[in-house]
Amino acid sequence: MALETRVYQKERTIKFGKLLKASLSDMYHSRFLARQLAERDIKAMYRQSYLGILWAFIMPLTTAAVWIFLNSSGTVKLSNTGVPYPVYAFTGTLIWSIIVASINSPMQSTQAAKGILTKINFPKEALLLSGVYKLLFDSFVKILILVSFVFLYGVGFNTSLFLFPFAIIGAIIFGTTVGLFLTPIGLLYKDISKIITFGMQFLMYVTPVVYAIPSTGIMKSIMLWNPITPIVLTARDLVVGFTPEYLGYFSVVLAVCIPFLFLGLIIYRISIPIIVERLSA
Amino acid sequence: MSDKRVISSSDNEVLVKVEGLSKKFCKDLKTSLWYGVKDLVSGVSGSSLERLLRPKEFWAVKDINFELRRGECLGLIGHNGAGKSTLLKILNGLINPDAGKVTIKGRVGALIELGAGFNPILTGRENIYNNGAILGFSRKEIKSKLDDIIAFAELEEFIDMPVQHYSSGMKVRLGFAVAAQMEPDVLIIDEVLAVGDLGFILKCFKTIDTILPHTAVIFVSHNMPMVSRICSQIILMEHGCAQFQGNDVSKGIDLYYSRFAGNSSNVVFTDGSLQLKTITLLGVQEEEGLPQVSWMDNFKIKLEFESLLNREVPNFFITIFDKEQRPVAAFEQRKQTDKLFFKEDNVLSFIVTHKGLQLSKGLYSLNVSATDDASNEPILRINDALKFQVIHSKDIWPPLLLKATYENC
Structure with missing residues (x-):
């Protein structure tokens, strides 16, 4: 039986390609660990509460309710979106929250595992995967609510609804890619997570999350350039059964994201020992 | 496993x-x-x-x-x-x-x-x-x-x-x-x-x-x-x-x-009436200031106290600790027949002898304490009053290496 040999030294002698292969293989082999970690966190989150899992429904429902109220009371005058506003707002906020959560997820998962990172050697990719699992769990609850909205407001069933998960995966890939690039620095400096929270608030207003793209003006051009726009719009079109007109841009964004996602994974793998050293020093 | x-x-x-x-x-x-x-x-x-x-x-x-x-x-x-x-x-x-x-x-x-x-x-x-x-x-x-x-x-x-x-x-x-x-x-x-x-x-x-x-x-x-x-x-x-x-x-x-040897003799308790002037081992070699005793040698401690108040000769307790601060042995206390006295200059000088030391190889220290003969109240207590090393070719972990012979019966 040949023993696996590990070498630890200063220089990185392993090529990017090999690192990526190792990273993906670790991610694949740590599925159980990732699931276990996600299960642990989800269970722990809801066990010490009376309403338990209901909280997962309460949060997105109230957010949607606020926008529905703002619209119906006339506080905010919104252009006609062509679909019942609750469905419009809810798909928007759903996909937006997935993007925000997946940007934060790599950093949060790694930060939360600080205690074990400095003590035990395990495949760190499992942390990323567990973050995605938790995200999928949260999204799943929200999707259930969304689907019931679709029927409740008489939008009706469209076969394109089956494609909606792909839009979600697109959102997760986009968010994770951005998140992975911010993670190494974000773990060193707390400023990064503050900037994300802060920046995402502003970004939301230049993305058609709760209102449609205006027909003219500077806002229109900003929104059209914004790479998050096609993700949000494609997702929404799939839900309500419109022809997704931004599918082209959506594919371009994804096609650009995937090589960057891999690069992000490589950087993550390289940076973890450096981060651990600074965390535990 | x-x-x-x-x-x-x-x-x-x-x-x-x-x-x-x-x-x-x-x-x-x-x-x-x-x-x-x-x-x-x-x-x-x-x-x-x-x-x-x-x-x-x-x-x-x-x-x-x-x-x-x-x-x-x-x-x-x-x-x-x-x-x-x-x-x-x-x-x-x-x-x-x-x-x-x-x-x-x-x-x-x-x-x-x-x-x-x-x-x-x-x-x-x-x-x-x-x-x-x-x-x-x-x-x-x-x-x-x-x-x-x-x-x-x-x-x-x-x-x-x-x-x-x-x-x-x-x-x-x-x-x-x-x-x-x-x-x-x-x-x-x-x-x-x-x-x-x-x-x-x-x-x-x-x-x-x-x-x-x-x-x-x-x-x-x-x-x-x-x-x-x-x-x-x-x-x-x-x-x-x-x-x-x-x-x-x-x-x-x-x-x-x-590496810990630096923190030498420390007085942990004193009522001010008695002071340890010197403590030495007699008949030993020294290496880098550390007295070395061979196993089975006679062990002789010379102690010199000064009394600051005129007091009776107290009782002395001398305990041997190993390097992990575990007490290993204590010396018998002074018997009624062992007469000790202060000299005119208030100095009490005496030798404690133990024959055939059977401690195993290693580093040890002595704690010395004195109590009033009559009331048994503590007068003085000194930790690590003296360090010494026992020399033997064999290294064993128990603190005592007892001399033994083996014969058929």
Whole structure:
């Protein structure tokens, strides 16, 4: 039986390609660990509460309710979106929250595992995967609510609804890619997570999350350039059964994201020992 | 760690090879973070420049070399902050060295933190899965070992209770029980077994003893009897450097203790009426100020006290402590027939004699205390009044080596 040999030294002698292969293989082999970690966190989150899992429904429902109220009371005058506003707002906020959560997820998962990172050697990719699992769990609850909205407001069933998960995966890939690039620095400096929270608030207003793209003006051009726009719009079109007109841009964004996602994974793998050293020093 | 493991034929191959290993740390947080950013950049771009000390940095580990084969155990000793844990972290692959190279073959198991990944709200049973997953077990493996783990931890009754209600000893027991299921080729042990009751500690070491023969072990501890019991090599670290390294484990341990020798004689109690002027051993050789007595020699302590108030001759208690501050022996107290008296200048000078000292090889110290003869109230108490070394060719761990003869009967 040949023993696996590990070498630890200063220089990185392993090529990017090999690192990526190792990273993906670790991610694949740590599925159980990732699931276990996600299960642990989800269970722990809801066990010490009376309403338990209901909280997962309460949060997105109230957010949607606020926008529905703002619209119906006339506080905010919104252009006609062509679909019942609750469905419009809810798909928007759903996909937006997935993007925000997946940007934060790599950093949060790694930060939360600080205690074990400095003590035990395990495949760190499992942390990323567990973050995605938790995200999928949260999204799943929200999707259930969304689907019931679709029927409740008489939008009706469209076969394109089956494609909606792909839009979600697109959102997760986009968010994770951005998140992975911010993670190494974000773990060193707390400023990064503050900037994300802060920046995402502003970004939301230049993305058609709760209102449609205006027909003219500077806002229109900003929104059209914004790479998050096609993700949000494609997702929404799939839900309500419109022809997704931004599918082209959506594919371009994804096609650009995937090589960057891999690069992000490589950087993550390289940076973890450096981060651990600074965390535990 | 079960006995079903097959020992491979290549038992003598080097499993751990460490060459010129160094690691630096930064003393200042802000600077450290900034260096972290720089290291990230050079890590990703793959710079191979030599790592020199930057401002505010120091070597936490400097130029460590060793090789370890299957069945060998390396003891890493040294004071707090000597760099032991940093070295372990590098060996475990948690952080990268700044110079040098580590080559490790086989599965690495680390007993650095027990019960990693425990969530306090979840039950012991659920946490076995969490911890097991982090240690690299599959779900199937954990399932098949679950009963063993619970039985080993002796927690059958509480296994479905949230871990937050466990005592710290129980948590460690559960953590060790999971970790004990690992079958590593290289095992790294940090001070983790300090918690837990005696029975459990003994159980842990029994487990470690069974895996020792087919594993290369690196053991960090401040528990010297344990180090001397299980280690075949030793490295004494100080300020990141190997101060002593070799197979002579007891010499390394002696050196470790001699680092503490600085804090000499201290008076822990006095009522001000009596003062110890001198304490010496008679008829002994001295080396670097340390009196050396050969085993079975006569042991003569000369003590000189000065009385500050006119008082009666008190009772003296003289106790011998070993280097771990365990009391080993005490001298008989003064009998009524042993007449002692203060001279005109208020000086009391006397010799305590013991014939044929049977202490085993090692370093010892004397504690001296005096109590009033009549009221038995304490007058003076001095710890580490005198240090001495017992010389013998044989190194044994019990504190006494009793002279014996063997004959047929």
